[in-house]
Amino acid sequence: MRPTVKYFVIYRHKWEYSIREMCRFFNVSRSGYYDYVKRMDMPARDLPLAEKIRECQEKCGKTYGYRRVHIWLERQGIHHNPKTILRVMRKYNLLSVVRRKKYRSYGEYLHRYSNLLNREFKAERPNQKWVTDISYIKTKQGNLYLSVIRDLFDNSIIAYKTGTEQNMNLVLSTIREAKKKEKVTGELQLHSDQGFQYTSHGYFKLTQAYNITPSMSRRGNPYDNALAENFFSILKTECIYRTKLETYEEARLIIDEYMHFYNNERIQLKTKLTPLEKRSQYVA
Numbered sequence: 001m002r003p004t005v006k007y008f009v010i011y012r013h014k015w016e017y018s019i020r021e022m023c024r025f026f027n028v029s030r031s032g033y034y035d036y037v038k039r040m041d042m043p044a045r046d047l048p049l050a051e052k053i054r055e056c057q058e059k060c061g062k063t064y065g066y067r068r069v070h071i072w073l074e075r076q077g078i079h080h081n082p083k084t085i086l087r088v089m090r091k092y093n094l095l096s097v098v099r100r101k102k103y104r105s106y107g108e109y110l111h112r113y114s115n116l117l118n119r120e121f122k123a124e125r126p127n128q129k130w131v132t133d134i135s136y137i138k139t140k141q142g143n144l145y146l147s148v149i150r151d152l153f154d155n156s157i158i159a160y161k162t163g164t165e166q167n168m169n170l171v172l173s174t175i176r177e178a179k180k181k182e183k184v185t186g187e188l189q190l191h192s193d194q195g196f197q198y199t200s201h202g203y204f205k206l207t208q209a210y211n212i213t214p215s216m217s218r219r220g221n222p223y224d225n226a227l228a229e230n231f232f233s234i235l236k237t238e239c240i241y242r243t244k245l246e247t248y249e250e251a252r253l254i255i256d257e258y259m260h261f262y263n264n265e266r267i268q269l270k271t272k273l274t275p276l277e278k279r280s281q282y283v284a
Contacts, residue, residue, distance in 0.1 A: 007036040050092045057094055063238035065096045068267050111204045116215035117191040121227050123153040127184045131191045133228035139245040147174040150231055156263050156275035162252055171197040172206055191215040193225050
C-alpha cells in the first residue's frame with residue numbers, strides 16, 4: 001500500500017482512532033501524515049496568489065514568465081518563492097508562451113564594415129551602441145516589414161518604422177527617426193547584419209552624414225547581431241504569433257501598442273526595471 005493511501009485512510013478515521021496509533025499501525029511517520037494534510041489544504045491557500053498572478057498576466061497580455069511575475073509581485077509588496085509562483089502558474093494555466101528563435105541568411109554587399117561590436121552587448125551610456133535589423137509580420141494582405149533600432153544600454157527601442165516593401169528607404173527612415181528623437185553627444189556605433197540595405201551606398205552616406213560608425217556582423221553569423229534578433233523573437237512570441245492579423249493597418253496598431261508596452265511597462269529580468277526606467281536613471 002502506497003504511503004498516500006495510508007495517509008488518506010488515517011485522515012478518514014482521525015476522529016475514531018488516535019493519529020499516533022494509526023501511524024504506528026501503518027508504519028508511517030506522523031510528520032509525513034501532517035505534511036500530507038497540509039498539501040490537501042494547499043488549493044485554497046493558492047487562490048489569492050493565483051488571482052494576483054492572473055491580474056499581472058492580464059496587464060502584460062500573459063507574456064510574463066514566472067521570474068518577471070515574481071518581480072511584479074514584489075513591486076506589489078507580495079513575497080513568494082519563485083518556485084511557488086511557477087507551481088501556481090502551471091496549476092492555474094497562467095504560464096507565458098514559449099519562445100522560438102528564427103534566423104535567416106544574408107545577401108551580397110556593396111559596402112562592408114568591420115565587426116566593431118564583436119558581441120560586446122553591454123553599453124556604458126545611452127546612445128553608445130545601437131543594433132538594427134528588419135523582420136516581417138505576416139498578414140492576410142501580405143508581409144509587413146518592420147525595421148527597428150535598439151539601444152544596448154537599456155534595451156529600449158529607439159525608433160521603428162513599418163513598410164510593405166523591404167527596401168533601403170525603410171532602413172534610412174528608421175535611422176532618421178532615431179536621430180530626431182535622441183541627442184547623440186559621443187561616439188555612436190550602429191551594428192547590423194549584411195543585408196543589402198545595410199551594405200548600400202545610401203546607408204553609407206547617411207551614417208557618414210550623422211557621424212555614426214557602422215559595425216557589421218560577419219557573414220553567416222546571426223549571433224553577432226543576437227540582441228536585434230532577440231527583440232523580434234520577443235515581439236513575435238508575446239504579441240504577433242498570438243493573433244491572426246487581417247490587414248497592414250491592424251498589424252501597425254498592434255505593433256504600436258506593443259512597442260509602448262515593451263519600453264514603458266515590460267520588466268527586464270537583469271535590471272528588474274523597464275527599459276525607460278533604466279534610461280531615466282542614467283546620470284552623465
